[in-house]
Amino acid sequence: MATKREVSDPQSVAAFHARLDRPLRVVITDATGYWLEDAAHRRVTEEQPTSDASMRQVLAEVADGRDPASLVLMCRGVGFDRYEISRGTILVDLAEGAAGVPAAPRSGADSLDRG
Numbered sequence: 001m002a003t004k005r006e007v008s009d010p011q012s013v014a015a016f017h018a019r020l021d022r023p024l025r026v027v028i029t030d031a032t033g034y035w036l037e038d039a040a041h042r043r044v045t046e047e048q049p050t051s052d053a054s055m056r057q058v059l060a061e062v063a064d065g066r067d068p069a070s071l072v073l074m075c076r077g078v079g080f081d082r083y084e085i086s087r088g089t090i091l092v093d094l095a096e097g098a099a100g101v102p103a104a105p106r107s108g109a110d111s112l113d114r115g
Contacts, residue, residue, distance in 0.1 A: 024097035026051040026085060031077035034085075036061075039070040051075070051085075051098070058095035068092045 008016075026034075033047040036054040044061065045054045054073055062068055073085040073094075086094055 024094065026055065026073070026094055026098065028075050028077065028083065028085060030079065031075040031083070033077070034073065034075045037072045037074050039072070044071070047076070055095040055098040058091055059099060062092055062095075 027050075033049060034051040034054050035047045036044040036057050038044055045057050048054065051073065058068075058071055058073070061071060068091060069088045071091055072087040073091055075083050075085055077083070085091075
């Protein structure tokens, strides 16, 4: 594997760090709509062109005491009607990242429930 031998200029390094410091966004190639479902496939959110509203709703549902394992982020797009993106604690991790919440290590039973 080739490696870069030149030293990066300070502006490039600062720009790279700035990109890492912003909130994450879940984007699936060719997706045209995103929504949140419960484990029984009932919609928790309406379909939206981005995952933003669904990610905010994940955090609200979990804060209200809902089991993360019962939440599923779905999307549809060009060539597919239903695609499961994530569920459970991994979905919560993604939603926290989208909200700009710093990652925290999981321990105990939380670390076993990764999806």
